[in-house]
Amino acid sequence: MLKRTALFQEHQALAGRMVDFGGWELPVQYSGVTREHTAVRTACGIFDVSHMGEIFVEGPGSMEFVSFVTTNDPSTLAIGQAQYSAFCNERGGVVDDLVVYRLATERFLLVVNASNTEKDFAHLERALAAYEGTKPRIQNASSEFSQIAVQGPLAESILQRLTATPLAAIKTYWCAEGSVAGAKAVLARTGYTGEDGFEIYCAWNDGPAVWRALLETGAGDGLLPCGLGARDTLRLEMKYALYGHELNDSTNPLEVGLGWITKLNKQGTFIGKPAVEALKAAGAKKALVGVASLGRGIPREGYEVFDADRTTKLGAITSGTQSPSLKRAIGIAWIDKTREKPGTRLWVKIREDFHEFEVCKTPFLEKK
Amino acid sequence: MSYPEQYRYTKDHEWAELLSDTQIRVGITDHAQSSLGDIVFLELPKTGRELKSHETFGVVESIKAVSDLYSPVSGKVVESNSDLIAEPGRINANPHGEWMLVLESSDAKAQFETLMTAGAYLEFVRSL
Numbered sequence: 001m002l003k004r005t006a007l008f009q010e011h012q013a014l015a016g017r018m019v020d021f022g023g024w025e026l027p028v029q030y031s032g033v034t035r036e037h038t039a040v041r042t043a044c045g046i047f048d049v050s051h052m053g054e055i056f057v058e059g060p061g062s063m064e065f066v067s068f069v070t071t072n073d074p075s076t077l078a079i080g081q082a083q084y085s086a087f088c089n090e091r092g093g094v095v096d097d098l099v100v101y102r103l104a105t106e107r108f109l110l111v112v113n114a115s116n117t118e119k120d121f122a123h124l125e126r127a128l129a130a131y132e133g134t135k136p137r138i139q140n141a142s143s144e145f146s147q148i149a150v151q152g153p154l155a156e157s158i159l160q161r162l163t164a165t166p167l168a169a170i171k172t173y174w175c176a177e178g179s180v181a182g183a184k185a186v187l188a189r190t191g192y193t194g195e196d197g198f199e200i201y202c203a204w205n206d207g208p209a210v211w212r213a214l215l216e217t218g219a220g221d222g223l224l225p226c227g228l229g230a231r232d233t234l235r236l237e238m239k240y241a242l243y244g245h246e247l248n249d250s251t252n253p254l255e256v257g258l259g260w261i262t263k264l265n266k267q268g269t270f271i272g273k274p275a276v277e278a279l280k281a282a283g284a285k286k287a288l289v290g291v292a293s294l295g296r297g298i299p300r301e302g303y304e305v306f307d308a309d310r311t312t313k314l315g316a317i318t319s320g321t322q323s324p325s326l327k328r329a330i331g332i333a334w335i336d337k338t339r340e341k342p343g344t345r346l347w348v349k350i351r352e353d354f355h356e357f358e359v360c361k362t363p364f365l366e367k368k
Numbered sequence: 369m370s371y372p373e374q375y376r377y378t379k380d381h382e383w384a385e386l387l388s389d390t391q392i393r394v395g396i397t398d399h400a401q402s403s404l405g406d407i408v409f410l411e412l413p414k415t416g417r418e419l420k421s422h423e424t425f426g427v428v429e430s431i432k433a434v435s436d437l438y439s440p441v442s443g444k445v446v447e448s449n450s451d452l453i454a455e456p457g458r459i460n461a462n463p464h465g466e467w468m469l470v471l472e473s474s475d476a477k478a479q480f481e482t483l484m485t486a487g488a489y490l491e492f493v494r495s496l
Contacts, residue, residue: 033431034406229405229432298409298429321431322408329409351427 005050006146006207014225022115022244024051027227036230037324040193043222044152046214047231049199050207053117053142055110055124061134062106064268069127070100071253071276073266077102082173082190084261086253087123088272092279093249094256096120097241099190101175106136109186109201113243117142127271146207150214151197151226151234158218159198162210163187167198181213192231194238194367233321239290239332239362245301246288246318246332252279255286256334286315287340290362291333291348297355298322299331299348306347307339310354314339317348325365331357369398371490372464376483379492380422380438383464389477392441393467396428399493401463404430410456412448412468419443419471421479426468428456441479443471 002025011018016027026048029036039045057066066074072085081102087095096116101109112120121140128135150159156167165178165187175188183206191197202210215225232242239257241247246256253262254276262276291299299320307314320331331348339346344359375383381400385393401407409429419425419439426437447470452458459466473479484492 028432029405032406233431296409298434300434322429324406324431 003051005048006204007048007050007211010208010211011048016225016227019228021051021228022113024114026051027225029227029229030225033227033229033233034324036224036226037233039222039224040152040195040226040230040234041325042153044150044154044158044218045193045224045226045230046211046218047149047151047226048147048207048211049149050146050204051114052147053112053114053120053140054145054147054201055112055117055121056139056141057108057110057136058139059106059136062108062136064133065128065131065136066100066108066110067266067268068131068133068270069124070098071258071262071270071272072100073263074100074102074108075267079104080174080176082175082188086247086258086261087120088253088270088276089123089249090272090275091250092252092272092275094243094247094251094253094258095123095249097243097247097258101186101188103175103177103186111147116243144204145201146204146210148200148202148207148210148214149191149193149197150200151191151193151195152223153196154218154221154223155195155197158214158221158223159187161217162213172196181210183210185210192240193234194240194363194365195234232319233324236319236321236330236332237323237325237363237365238367239288239364241288242319246334252276252284254279254284255288255337257288284337286334287337288318289333289335289340290360290364291317291331291346291357292360292364293329294356294358296329297348297350297353298329299333299350299357304349305333305335306349306354308345308347310347314346323364330360330364369463371398371486373486375464375486376440376480377486377489378438378440378483380440382438382440384440384480384483385467386477386480387470390472390474391446392443392471392473392476392480394440394469394471395467396437396459396463397489398463400435401460404428404433404435406431407456407459410453410459410468412450412453413445415445415448417445419445428459437468439471440483441471441473441476443473443476443479446470446472
């Protein structure tokens with residue numbers, strides 16, 4: 001039996017096409033991926049992301065423990081600030097990528113990928129049991145929250161009609177506690193689309209009311225409900241990693257573009273640090289790069305990537321699609337680091353034929 | 369979207385239109401385009417290729433999915449709709465009008481008549 005979010009009936013009412021996404025029954029699209037994608041790039045789109053996991057770390061020692069289990073440095077976070085981060089295992093593999101919000105001095109919210117929530121929480125419980133410092137409380141509160149992403153250039157002006165919280169004062173990767181359409185919520189200026197926007201965390205049962213209020217107030221502005229299909233094309237145009245595709249339990253952060261959130265010099269150690277340091281000393285061998293077709297073949301996950309000789313295998317495509325914004329076939333490839341320079345020509349084997357691609361600067365689309 | 373009564377259909381979600389006793393035009397059904405979503409890529413065979421019934425003749429891709437195309441009958445490709453390759457999104461707008469291939473075979477009519485009628489195809493789709 002697939003899990004359903006509090007918004008399931010809303011999706012049905014909007015004729016969303018439901019699919020199994022990591023054990024959750026969620027809409028892949030409503031009116032069409034291209035249309036929904038374009039709404040987010042030009043106006044506003046809303047996404048039900050209630051399947052995401054919410055884990056709280058609270059009490060004395062919480063900051064130090066979060067630092068111990070994540071690669072980024074939470075000691076730099078002010079109250080109300082957020083950071084992108086990752087959990088590593090002892091081998092330096094990525095257990096998950098996540099966003100860490102500091103809601104109070106000793107209260108952290110860790111937002112993780114839906115399909116990893118149980119694995120992550122078990123990982124944190126094991127880490128806590130072995131942890132030698134002051135032990136904070138950890139709680140998996142995923143079933144208590146609905147989460148709605150409001151993304152696009154009109155996101156702020158639309159959402160502002162439903163909240164008294166001055167949104168202009170919330171900077172990117174900051175959050176504030178307030179209310180939306182009468183429901184208590186955390187309003188975070190974060191997202192997974194490359195557009196300005198917010199992620200609203202509210203009580204599970206308040207999800208439908210917030211969702212309907214957004215649809216109603218945004219209808220005249222071109223706001224559309226958007227599914228997982230558009231979420232994927234939007235993140236791909238930004239080259240944002242998706243766990244299970246670009247990241248997994250055996251990829252080292254330094255080989256999947258997460259070096260910038262891996263703080264080897266922060267105070268104290270973190271799980272996986274020795275393995276990451278060892279790879280740094282030996283030198284990373286692989287890199288995640290953006291690639292674009294020079295012809296018209298669409299790269300898809302698993303397609304093999306070859307060097308100019310079309311014989312030497314360099315790696316494989318981890319995600320790919322036809323970019324709705326660029327009208328061009330784009331993908332992310334995990335390949336030999338020696339070929340990561342933009343402009344490098346590569347060949348992707350699509351079905352029986354080789355198609356020429358080039359390594360691109362990323363994001364593919366300039367971030368707004 | 370209506371399913372033309374004069375067409376015949378396959379379980380692979382292709383439609384066939386009998387142009388003459390020896391020629392059949394081929395496309396994909398409304399059900400197929402709707403399941404795929406926004407179509408962004410189409411690959412078709414060159415003219416002259418001999419296809420067997422149920423043989424893969426090309427590929428259609430939406431933003432999310434890749435799907436093979438299957439020949440509804442055996443025959444030789446005498447026309448391939450190259451205009452559609454440049455604008456594959458037209459298939460979403462008009463699936464029963466935008467054809468992909470014309471196949472030629474001396475027994476085209478007999479092969480055509482073995483395929484499903486519109487009524488039988490719709491019943492098949494409902495059973496999925």
